[in-house]
Amino acid sequence: MLDVPGGSTVSGTGIIVYTWNGGDNQLWAIQPAPNNPGFSVFRNKKSQLLLTVPPVAGGQVIQVADNGQDTQLWRFVPTGDGLSNYVINKHSGLVLDVKGVNAWDGTPVIHYKQNNGANQQWYGGVPNVPG
Secondary structure, three states, rough: OOOHHHOOOOOEEOOEEEEOOHHHHHHOOOOOEOOOOOOOEEEOOOOOOOOOOOOOOOOOOOOOOOOOOHOOEEEEEEOOOOEEEEEEEEOOOEEEEEEOOOOOOEEEEEEEEOOOOOOHEEEEOOOOOOO
16 A cells, blocks of 8 residues: 555655555545646645655655646556556656565555566556547
8 A cells, every 4th residue: 555654744755555554644546637648646635745756766756746747647557467557657657666576564665667566566546548
């Protein structure tokens, strides 16, 4: 589960995976991106900040105020199993990835080149529809 640690509302906080606990820091509204058909933004319910890639490829994704940049735009691409999707950032072209193929609470979520690993396959969201 994508998680903002400690329920932080601070811009620049790194995103982690964590076991579902029902907190608003784990709830993300996936909203269509204006003027970018096929892309979405992820808005955290607690902080109201958007899931954003940092300037460095492979870096931990963070939450930042809406800035209208491609670093905050994501698209869903089916993995082919009929259940999960790759979540690809428009700016970097890299996918959301649980670092090191770990599922432990607190593991950073990064953006990384697609390698078809289970740590890059996400459930939920909306499949990408050509726009």
